Amino acid sequence: MQQPAIQVRNLRKSFRKRNGFRKKSELWAIDNVSFTVGQGETYGLLGPNGSGKSSLIRVLSTLLIADSGYVNMLGLTLPEQQDEVRKIIGRVSVDAAFYKKLSARENLLYTALLYGQNARQAERRAIEILEQLGMENAKFSTPLEEMSRGMQQKISIARALMINPPLLLLDEPTTGLDPKSRRDVQLFLEKLQSREGTTILLTTHDMAEAERLCVRIGFLAKGKLVAEGTAMQLMQHAGAATLDDAFIKLTGEELVEEEMVLVEG
């Protein structure tokens, strides 16, 4: 039997928060979360802001050390084998962090070198990825600070994929993108998954995106994984007509807090 790509068992992570002088409280960002992602599967984690999605991705990316629990990625455990895990993961975060004065090419070549790769081969692969994402070759030499957020996010995806990782961790990759860029990214991820069998863990606010891309979906609320299954299973379980309604019924929370704030503002 093929081993799972990602195995997470009883994962817990808390942060201490200062409440006034000498008072501290503990906030559970990840509270006893367990799930498994099969090789080649696209698994979605849905939850509102502060539900623990990013913390979970950061643990899997070796950027955060959990308090307790078990994490295994393609046979490698965290945090013990973090050096090895770093070779098999690519991550795209909601904030496309780059050296903004440098061009896309310079940023990508730096990443390729950082991963010990041949810069020319990595550059060719990055150009291929960017072309598939609908980006013009001419933009390759443009400083990141002159690019739209959508373009920056496409460069971020190229950065994660140019190292050819078998595991891709996507933390809200389409949040804040215009509809065209969002569609380009979603289409690319679908093709990537079917062509190369890359395992993808995707966190998102977007129900339609989760339904379109993910084989299975987990609902996260207040650090807990409250439900898991295919979109259809989740809707049936909640007795809801849409995934949005299923989320509200099963978690008792609204998902699109950001949009609500915008409307009110």
Place this chain on the structure above:
Amino acid sequence: MEATLRQTWAFLFRGWHITRRYIGWVVVFNFYALVTSATVALIGVAQGNYQLTLTLVVGALLWNYLSWLYNEIAMSIAYERWEGTLEYTFMAPVSRAVHLFGVSLFSLLNSIVTSIIVLVGLMLFTNLNLRGVNFFGVLVVLAVSTMAFVGLGLFAAVFPVMSAERGAEATHIFQGSLLLVSGVYYPIDVLPGWLQPLSAISPATYTLSACRKLFGVGNSNSTPEYLAGAPLSAVTHELLILALMGAILLPLGLFAFVRIEAWAKKTGKLKRTG
């Protein structure tokens, strides 16, 4: 091995392109370094005292080299926090030793360039005759003290890992304290008694003391036309202390950085802010 060389090159590549894009600021910083050094050295010229001028020139030159080196290493981590790229560097399969070696190597090249600019500028401003200076000895002392200052830079680089906001401030306080206690422009014995013991633990104190001997500062045989630079054997004491400091500070700085990185990952301090 090939991968390690590429990873080291990555930091030189990044540093070069960032320098290129911020060339205006690089010119400004070098201009400022030159002007502040010349301003200090001209105090000696105004006194008509070539020994005082030489003391100040050596102080300004070495402080530029050492502080630039220290500052570049420490601030490289702060820059990464501001850009939000530190997480991506920490996520890459590059060892911390290679990462910090690459950063230090670029900082070293940067400080050498700035020191050459300051040296040429100071020569134009002061008209000093450097015949007789033991330049080979000076280079040996600088090479040995570089190890200690890289170690200090690694220690200071820990602050921005701990806090994106406060880290850079702490780095500068530490640098200012070194300037105060190391006898860069004045003898250590003019410091208040309670501060003088601190000068003994600053590597800059020994670098300056050794280099001044090698330049012929305070040597009764030195004249404005010919400086009686001491032989390398005259600074063995300083060299041994600097070598010992380097041997302690370099691995200790790396150790401290790795420990703080682990602490930041446990407490969630790596998360991008600002």
